[in-house]
Amino acid sequence: MSESYISSAALHDLPLWKKMRGKRALISFDLEITARCNNNCRHCYINLPAGDREAKEKELSLEDIQEIGNEAVALGAVWCLITGGEPLLREDFPDIYLYLKKKGLLISVFTNATLVTEEHIKLFMEYPPRDIEVSVYGVSKKSYESVTRRAGSFAAFCRGLDLLIRSGLNMRLKAMALRSNLHEQPAIARFCRERTKDYFRFDPLLHLRYDGDPSRNAEIKAERLSPEEIVALEQSDPERFQTLKKGCDKLIVPQFSHISCNHLFHCGAGSESFSLSYDGLFRPCSSLWHPDCVYDLKQGTLTDAWQGFIPRVRAMQSEREEFLKACRVCPLINLCMWCPANTSLETGELDAPVIYFCQVAHARAEALKAAGAPC
Amino acid sequence: MKSKVNFDAAYIPSEDLVCREIEGELIIVPLVAGMGDIEDELFTLNETGRAVWAKLDGKKSLKAVTEELSAEYEAPPDEIKRDVIGLAEELLKRKMIVEASKK
Numbered sequence: 181m182s183e184s185y186i187s188s189a190a191l192h193d194l195p196l197w198k199k200m201r202g203k204r205a206l207i208s209f210d211l212e213i214t215a216r217c218n219n220n221c222r223h224c225y226i227n228l229p230a231g232d233r234e235a236k237e238k239e240l241s242l243e244d245i246q247e248i249g250n251e252a253v254a255l256g257a258v259w260c261l262i263t264g265g266e267p268l269l270r271e272d273f274p275d276i277y278l279y280l281k282k283k284g285l286l287i288s289v290f291t292n293a294t295l296v297t298e299e300h301i302k303l304f305m306e307y308p309p310r311d312i313e314v315s316v317y318g319v320s321k322k323s324y325e326s327v328t329r330r331a332g333s334f335a336a337f338c339r340g341l342d343l344l345i346r347s348g349l350n351m352r353l354k355a356m357a358l359r360s361n362l363h364e365q366p367a368i369a370r371f372c373r374e375r376t377k378d379y380f381r382f383d384p385l386l387h388l389r390y391d392g393d394p395s396r397n398a399e400i401k402a403e404r405l406s407p408e409e410i411v412a413l414e415q416s417d418p419e420r421f422q423t424l425k426k427g428c429d430k431l432i433v434p435q436f437s438h439i440s441c442n443h444l445f446h447c448g449a450g451s452e453s454f455s456l457s458y459d460g461l462f463r464p465c466s467s468l469w470h471p472d473c474v475y476d477l478k479q480g481t482l483t484d485a486w487q488g489f490i491p492r493v494r495a496m497q498s499e500r501e502e503f504l505k506a507c508r509v510c511p512l513i514n515l516c517m518w519c520p521a522n523t524s525l526e527t528g529e530l531d532a533p534v535i536y537f538c539q540v541a542h543a544r545a546e547a548l549k550a551a552g553a554p555c
Numbered sequence: 556m557k558s559k560v561n562f563d564a565a566y567i568p569s570e571d572l573v574c575r576e577i578e579g580e581l582i583i584v585p586l587v588a589g590m591g592d593i594e595d596e597l598f599t600l601n602e603t604g605r606a607v608w609a610k611l612d613g614k615k616s617l618k619a620v621t622e623e624l625s626a627e628y629e630a631p632p633d634e635i636k637r638d639v640i641g642l643a644e645e646l647l648k649r650k651m652i653v654e655a656s657k658k
Contacts, residue, residue, distance in 0.1 A: 185604035185642040186583075186649070191595040196580045205578070256577050258584070258597070284573030284584040286595050308588050310595045350594045 191259060191286055191310070206486060208259035209252055210455040210466050213276060214239055217266040219292055219328040221317065223358045223403045225387040225467075225525075230269055238459040242272050246279055248456065251482040253283045259310065261288045265458065268295035274303050286310040292317075293340035294333055301347045313352040314341060318361045319371045326360045345375055355382040357413055358403040365413060382417075384410045384540075385517050388525040390457075390469045404536070407543035415547060424544070425553040442497040442504065444520045444530055450490035464490055467521035470530055472496070496520075498531035506533050515548075516541035560617065560643040565655040567613030572651055574608075581605050583651065590649050598651075600642075607642045613655035617643055 189195065197207075216235050217227040228235045240248070252260070260280050267273055268291055281287050286309075293314045304312070317337075318324030324334040344351055353372035357365055365382065372380035386404050388397045405413065415421050450464030460477040462485040463469065473493045475485040498504060507518050517537040520530040527534065560566075568574060571587040583598035585591055591598070600608055606628075610620045621639045625632040646652040 185601055185607075185638070186598055186645050187601070188591055188596050188598045190593055191597060194582075194597055195599070196578060196582070199580070200578055253575070258575075258577070258582070259595075281586060282573065284575045284582075286584070286597075305588070307586055308594050 204451055204491075206252065206255045206257045206454070207452040208261065209257055209453055210261045210263055211245065211248075211280075212263050212265065212456065212458045212466075213245065213267050213273070214265040214270055215458045216269055217264060217292070218269060218294060219266070219330050219333055221328050222360060222399050223327070223356055223386045225389050225400070226265060228265070230266075235458070239270070240456075240458065240460055242275055242279070244460065245276055248477065248482055249280045249283050249285070253285065255483065255486055257285065259286045259288070261290065263290040266292055266295065268300065274299070277303065277309075278307060281307050288313065290315070291340075292328075292333075292337065293344060294336035296340035296343050298343065301343050301349075304349050305347060308349065311350045311352055312344060313354060314344065316353050316355045316368055316372055318364050319367050320364065323361045323364045327358065341375070351376055352379040352381075354380070356386065357382045357384040357405060357410070358386060359405065360403060362405060362409065362413075366416065369417065382413070384413060385522070387467055387522065390525070392528075407536075407539040410540055411543045411547045414544070415551075421551070425548060425551060428548050428553040442499070442508075443494075444496045444498050445494045447519055449521065450494055454486065454490070462489070464493055465521055467519075467525065470520070470524040470528075472530070473520075473524075496530065500529075500531045502533060503531040507531075510541075512541040512545050515544045560640055560647055561654065562617045562640065565613050565616050565619075566611050566643060566646075566652040567655045567658065568608075568611060569651050569653050581608065585651075590651060598649075603638050604642050607639050608646075611643075611646075611652060613658070 212226070214235070215226050215228045216230050216232055217224070218230045219227065220229070221227060249260070262273075262277065262280070267289060270276070277287060277289070288310045289312045291312065291314060317327040318334070321334040324337065325331060353376050355361075355365070355368045355372065361368065369380060369382070384405055386400050388400055414424065445464075447465070449468060453465070455463045455466040455468075456477065457463070462475040462477050462482070463473060468474075475489045477485060498508070507513065507516075510516065517540060518534060522537070523532050523534050524530050526532075526536075571585065572590065573584045573586060575582045575584060581600050583600070585596070585598075590596075606624060607620060610623060615623070617639050621632065621636045624635045624639065628635065643652065
């Protein structure tokens with residue numbers, strides 16, 4: 181008999197995953213508990229006004245969420261990301277958090293930190309989240325509020341962030357790189373690295389709106405960086421650029437492995453996770469809003485969505501020659517922002533090329549080659 | 556350092572954890588801080604541990620658990636007793652079980 185009866189591992193190191201390799205198994209899900217936000221960020225793909233009554237009425241109730249949580253746990257989920265909108269806008273956030281936590285789920289929370297209170301800290305200290313990820317839109321009042329378009333939001337962010345940092349909870353910081361804060365990116369990176377132990381990331385991909393709002397989409401496009409600016413930003417982050425350089429033999433694939441296959445989805449969408457919108461729309465990934473890839477949970481069950489619907493989505497194929505002869509066989513696909521979800525937000529189609537994505541991928545490849553990357 | 560267990564007492568899983576079975580594996584998910592070293596630490600039990608854990612119902616003493624397991628398994632009773640106490644000590648140290656009478 182054994183001497184050691186208990187072993188422990190972090191979520192991603194559980195021996196269980198080895199056993200499940202090759203099987204499709206639910207591990208995690210994103211739960212957007214609201215689309216409303218107290219900020220009005222220029223680049224946001226989802227935010228609706230905090231006081232939007234219609235959006236509030238459509239939100240899944242605590243009971244709906246409990247039912248979905250029960251079903252997700254029964255399907256094997258071990259990790260839930262609570263996000264929004266701004267999840268702390270919901271008055272029943274503590275009830276949602278505690279219920280899911282007590283079901284045996286590890287919980288992550290995405291927040292802008294502006295609504296964090298002592299009560300939230302008390303809750304998180306007693307029942308710790310896996311992590312809390314805070315978005316940093318700027319490190320000065322001027323740039324932060326030029327993104328959020330809400331007076332007083334910078335002070336609220338600083339106060340909330342300070343509460344979280346002082347609590348010692350496991351925190352991550354991330355930044356979106358957009359035109360309104362581009363000049364502050366080095367300062368944002370410093371700010372984040374000084375405040376978190378080991379994690380900071382910035383994302384230059386600004387998704388278009390899930391609701392297709394044309395005026396908001398125009399604002400998002402105006403905030404997008406040019407391919408050259410994205411590359412310059414990536415090069416200015418030695419750690420990120422070195423990682424790209426080292427991995428570029430895997431990122432640039434002359435003999436692309438899916439060359440003879442017309443399937444649209446070669447990513448992990450729906451393989452081990454799903455996303456759920458504030459009003460109960462189930463999707464294989466958080467960016468995938470194409471009507472053919474969305475299942476309304478109010479009309480069905482999570483089990484049916486996971487076991488019946490997702491395999492049908494993942495079996496979808498493209499017949500579009502423009503795609504099959506370009507993106508499908510492109511050796512730069514792994515440097516590209518292209519995926520069925522992102523292209524669908526851009527074009528309404530799941531398999532249309534997107535010129536902006538293409539330009540970014542080529543600019544990245546040129547930069548890597550110019551830096552002597554072995555690819 | 557291991558915590559001292561009472562062989563004549565009954566133990567029960569703490570309310571500060573959730574025990575889940577996924578794909579035939581027993582996964583212990585802590586709800587509160589202090590059971591693990593990192594925020595997403597999850598615990599699993601080996602086969603022996605699982606056999607003992609299943610009997611920690613707050614009614615049977617560790618002695619009774621040992622007797623039941625001795626009747627079910629071919630291993631020598633002394634070895635089973637060592638395993639029951641060994642697991643209980645590890646669980647108690649991590650505050651994963653509580654003595655039923657002190658609950």
